[in-house]
Amino acid sequence: MASKAHTALAALRAELAGEVFAPGDPGYDGARAVPNARTDRRPAVIARCAHVTDVVRAVRFARELDLPVAVRGGGLGLAGTRVDGALEVDLRRMHGVTVDPAAGTARVGGGATVGHLDRATRPYGLAASVARDPGVGVAGCLLGGGTGPLDRAVGPAADQLAGVELVTADAERVRADAGENPELLWALHGGGGNFGIATALTLTLHELPRPAAVVVRYGPGSGPAAVRAFREVVGAGPGELGGAALCLPGRPAPRCAVLVTYTGGEEGLRALAGPLTALPHEAAVCGAPAPAVPYPPGGMRAHWSARCLTALPDAAVDAFCALAGDLPGPGSRLMLLPLGAAVAAGAAGHPPPYRHAAWIAHPFACWPDPAGDERALAWVREACAGVRPWSADAVPLTLIGDEGPERMRAGLGEGNLLWLEKVKRRYDPDNVFRFNHNVRPL
Structure with missing residues (x-):
C-alpha cells in the first residue's frame, strides 16, 4: 500500500499545474496554516489547484487511495478545521471574478474572497451581500447560508446563487442551475459544502449606486441605550437600512459601537441615523463604503457561535450588553445583526431556515494565548445561553462549528x-466529502 501511495503521489505531483505538499515537504506547514491559530490541521496531502482540471485530478487521486476529501476555499470557518489524514483541495489560486454588467451577474472562482468580489463589482456600481469581512470566502458563505451587510436590502447570500460548477465525488464536472440539476442547486442554497467541490459560482448582482455608512462610538456604560436606539432605527427604517451593534473591549469598561449601512445615499442615512448620533457619543463618522468587521488576524486564536432571536425586547438588550463585561481578549466582540425585510421576503422553499428570525446575536472571541482557551470557549457558550430565552430554532450554518447534531x-x-x-446520496453516496457540517447520504 505504501508503494501504491508513493506512486500515486508522484503522479499527482507530475500532473498538477498547481502545487502538491505532503508532510515533510518544504512549504507544507505554510500551506496547512489557517488564520485561526487555534486550528492545527494536518492533511495527508494538500493539492493547491490552479484550475478545474487540477481539481478533477486531485479527486481521482483521493479515490484511488480511498482518502476523504476536504476543501479549502478562500476564507476561514470553524466547522472545516479537522482534516487530518485527508486530501485537502486548496482552491485559493482559483480566485478570479468575472462580472457581466449587462446580465447583472458575476462568475466567482471557488477560492475567491469577499475582497476579490467587491473589487471586481464595485466599478460597475454592483454588489452581492456576502459576509462582512473581505477575508471571508465567497463559496463557503453562500453554500453555508451565511449573512452579509446587505441582507435586509437584497436578501441573504444564498438567495443570490444562480449557478454552481461542481466537481463531484466521482471526479465528474457538473453544473447546477435552474435548468440543469435543479435539486442540486436547491441543496447548495445554504445546505453546506458536502455535495462536491464548487470550482465556480454564478451570483446575481444588485445595483447599489449610493452606498453609505455611519459608525458611532459610545463611551462606557452606554451599551443598552445605544442598542435600543439602533433597534428602533432599524425597526422604523426601510429595508435598505442595515448594519450591526457591537460591544467591544475597552478601559475601564467595554465600549459600544453601532454601524448603520444604507443604500440610499449619505444624506438620507444622516436623517435615518439621527437618533443614534443624538445620544452622547465619543465619535461619529459618515461616509462610504462601510468598514469591514474583520475576523481574526493571523496568529490569534478565535472561536465564535450565534443565536437567532425572534425579538429584541429591553430584557434581551440588557442581557446582551451584560455579556460584554467579560470579553475574553483584545479582538473579541459581541455583535447584534438585524434581519427582516428582504431576508424574510425571500423564497421560503430554499434553505437557509432563519428567514423569519429578527436578529442574530453573534459572540466572537479572539485571544492570543492557548492558556485562555477554556475561558474564551466558556464565554461564547455563556453568551449564547444568555440570549436563549428569545432565541429561534434556526441559525446561519456558517456561524457555528461542531456544536452537535441538534445545532447542525x-x-x-x-x-x-x-x-x-x-441529494447527498445521489452525488456522494460514499460520503467522500465528510468534513464541515456533514450531511450524510440517506
Whole structure:
C-alpha cells in the first residue's frame, strides 16, 4: 500500500499545474496554516489547484487511495478545521471574478474572497451581500447560508446563487442551475459544502449606486441605550437600512459601537441615523463604503457561535450588553445583526431556515494565548445561553462549528434535512466529502 501511495503521489505531483505538499515537504506547514491559530490541521496531502482540471485530478487521486476529501476555499470557518489524514483541495489560486454588467451577474472562482468580489463589482456600481469581512470566502458563505451587510436590502447570500460548477465525488464536472440539476442547486442554497467541490459560482448582482455608512462610538456604560436606539432605527427604517451593534473591549469598561449601512445615499442615512448620533457619543463618522468587521488576524486564536432571536425586547438588550463585561481578549466582540425585510421576503422553499428570525446575536472571541482557551470557549457558550430565552430554532450554518447534531439541524433546517440527505446520496453516496457540517447520504 505504501508503494501504491508513493506512486500515486508522484503522479499527482507530475500532473498538477498547481502545487502538491505532503508532510515533510518544504512549504507544507505554510500551506496547512489557517488564520485561526487555534486550528492545527494536518492533511495527508494538500493539492493547491490552479484550475478545474487540477481539481478533477486531485479527486481521482483521493479515490484511488480511498482518502476523504476536504476543501479549502478562500476564507476561514470553524466547522472545516479537522482534516487530518485527508486530501485537502486548496482552491485559493482559483480566485478570479468575472462580472457581466449587462446580465447583472458575476462568475466567482471557488477560492475567491469577499475582497476579490467587491473589487471586481464595485466599478460597475454592483454588489452581492456576502459576509462582512473581505477575508471571508465567497463559496463557503453562500453554500453555508451565511449573512452579509446587505441582507435586509437584497436578501441573504444564498438567495443570490444562480449557478454552481461542481466537481463531484466521482471526479465528474457538473453544473447546477435552474435548468440543469435543479435539486442540486436547491441543496447548495445554504445546505453546506458536502455535495462536491464548487470550482465556480454564478451570483446575481444588485445595483447599489449610493452606498453609505455611519459608525458611532459610545463611551462606557452606554451599551443598552445605544442598542435600543439602533433597534428602533432599524425597526422604523426601510429595508435598505442595515448594519450591526457591537460591544467591544475597552478601559475601564467595554465600549459600544453601532454601524448603520444604507443604500440610499449619505444624506438620507444622516436623517435615518439621527437618533443614534443624538445620544452622547465619543465619535461619529459618515461616509462610504462601510468598514469591514474583520475576523481574526493571523496568529490569534478565535472561536465564535450565534443565536437567532425572534425579538429584541429591553430584557434581551440588557442581557446582551451584560455579556460584554467579560470579553475574553483584545479582538473579541459581541455583535447584534438585524434581519427582516428582504431576508424574510425571500423564497421560503430554499434553505437557509432563519428567514423569519429578527436578529442574530453573534459572540466572537479572539485571544492570543492557548492558556485562555477554556475561558474564551466558556464565554461564547455563556453568551449564547444568555440570549436563549428569545432565541429561534434556526441559525446561519456558517456561524457555528461542531456544536452537535441538534445545532447542525438548526443550521440546515429540520424540514430540509431529509431532502439534503437524498441529494447527498445521489452525488456522494460514499460520503467522500465528510468534513464541515456533514450531511450524510440517506
